[in-house]
Amino acid sequence: xxxxxxxxxxxxxxxxxxxxxxxxxxxxxxxxxxxxxxxxxxxxxxxxxxxxxxxxxxxxxxxxxxxxxxxxxxxxxxxxxxxxxxxxxxxxxxxxxxxxxxxxxxxxxxxxxxxxxxxxxxxxxxxxxxxxxxxxxxxxxxxxxxxxxxxxxxxxxxxxxxxxxxxxxxxxxxxxxxxxxxxxxxxxxxxxxxxxxxxxxxxxxxxxxxxxxxxxxxxxxxxxxxxxxxxxxxxxxxxxxxxxxxxxxxxxxxxxxxxxxxxxxxxxxxxxxxxxxxxxxxxxxxxxxxxxxxxxxxxxxxxxxxxxxxxxxx
Numbered sequence: 001x002x003x004x005x006x007x008x009x010x011x012x013x014x015x016x017x018x019x020x021x022x023x024x025x026x027x028x029x030x031x032x033x034x035x036x037x038x039x040x041x042x043x044x045x046x047x048x049x050x051x052x053x054x055x056x057x058x059x060x061x062x063x064x065x066x067x068x069x070x071x072x073x074x075x076x077x078x079x080x081x082x083x084x085x086x087x088x089x090x091x092x093x094x095x096x097x098x099x100x101x102x103x104x105x106x107x108x109x110x111x112x113x114x115x116x117x118x119x120x121x122x123x124x125x126x127x128x129x130x131x132x133x134x135x136x137x138x139x140x141x142x143x144x145x146x147x148x149x150x151x152x153x154x155x156x157x158x159x160x161x162x163x164x165x166x167x168x169x170x171x172x173x174x175x176x177x178x179x180x181x182x183x184x185x186x187x188x189x190x191x192x193x194x195x196x197x198x199x200x201x202x203x204x205x206x207x208x209x210x211x212x213x214x215x216x217x218x219x220x221x222x223x224x225x226x227x228x229x230x231x232x233x234x235x236x237x238x239x240x241x242x243x244x245x246x247x248x249x250x251x252x253x254x255x256x257x258x259x260x261x262x263x264x265x266x267x268x269x270x271x272x273x274x275x276x277x278x279x280x281x282x283x284x285x286x287x288x289x290x291x292x293x294x295x296x297x298x299x300x301x302x303x304x305x306x307x308x309x310x311x312x313x314x
Contacts, residue, residue, distance in 0.1 A: 007308065011053060014049075014052075014056050015049050017074070017078060018049055018053075018056075018078070021078055022085065025079075025082055025131065026128075035123060035127055038115075038116045039128055039131075041116070042089050042112045043085070045109060046107045047085075050209075050305075051088050051205060052081030052084055052209070053301075054231065054302075054305060055080050055212050055213035056081050057213070057300055057301040058209075058210040058212075058213030058217075059073040059217045060074075061214075061299060061300035061301075061302050063217055064299070065223065065296075065297055068145075072146070072217075075140055076140065076143055076146065076216040077212070077216045079139030079140055080162075080213060080215075081212075081213065082132075082135055084162065084205065086132035086135070087162070088205060089128050090126070090128035090129040092106055093111075093112045093121055093124055094121075094125045095175065096121075097113055097118060097122065098113070100175070112124060112125075133163070137159065154216050155216075157215050161212065162205075162212055164204075165208035166204075166205060166208070170200050170205065170208075171202075171205050177189075177193075181197070181266075181267075191273075194269070194272065198235075198236070198239040199232075199235070202239045203236060206231055207235055210227050210228070210302075211231065222296060223296055226293055227293075227298065229292040230290075230298075230306070233292070234285070234305070234306050234309055236282075236285050237282045237283075237285035237289070237309050240278050240279075240285070241309060243268035244269070244275065247270050286307055286309065289303075290303045290307075
């Protein structure tokens with residue numbers, strides 16, 4: 001991850017905290033071991049950890065705005081951040097399956113179904129998704145300064161918004177639209193349909209990540225609205241850059257197969273708008289995202305993460 005100096009140190013510390021917590025939630029001693037090995041193979045294969053970083057950055061921004069101790073914000077939001085990474089990893093495992101995108105490379109190494117077989121890869125993805133909601137339901141058990149009743153309400157709200165983003169109305173629905181368009185005789189996606197598909201498939205979970213962190217720190221409705229607008233723009237920028245990298249990147253740098261969308265004839269932002277116009281659109285998304293934060297006096301690392309999205313190389 002190429003980052004600005006201040007963000008680079010922050011990312012390193014937060015990633016380490018997320019990975020340490022994930023080790024607790026998905027331990028190597030889990031049984032039956034064959035399932036847990038497959039889960040951990042994909043979960044600890046690297047990756048940007050963008051969604052947990054957004055959850056933590058959002059929690060910190062709300063805490064700073066409301067003069068809450070950062071340690072409390074971390075205690076409240078870290079399990080949510082980990083659950084989002086579990087869900088994201090499950091989505092990658094299933095997305096790579098032969099019945100979906102049929103890819104053999106993810107995060108720089110063979111995909112889960114190549115290593116463990118298609119059946120076990122499906123089960124590992126199922127287990128990662130289910131584990132995410134177990135974590136959301138029980139963690140954190142208690143946090144100083146937050147009543148048990150208030151904590152229970154925040155957990156319930158976070159579970160609802162993340163489930164909505166991950167399910168048929170969000171990520172799963174977006175994947176279904178992608179499959180439908182790619183099927184023989186399917187209707188090619190125009191610009192509006194492409195945006196809708198990616199708003200669900202990619203953007204919904206990114207938005208839920210930022211809102212999950214805000215929810216767990218007790219953000220007021222106007223702050224949640226600003227963070228939701230910010231994250232929607234970041235999600236769109238992320239997808240545009242993903243499409244650009246598929247055109248311009250190399251598999252070794254991306255950690256996944258480059259050029260697959262073009263080879264499959266899938267519509268992308270570069271194919272519909274051109275490369276330069278797509279870059280401009282991504283930059284405009286970041287400008288809108290940062291402006292949404294500024295209206296409510298939110299900052300922290302959220303603006304820097306948005307700028308990273310348009311400058312990333314993988």
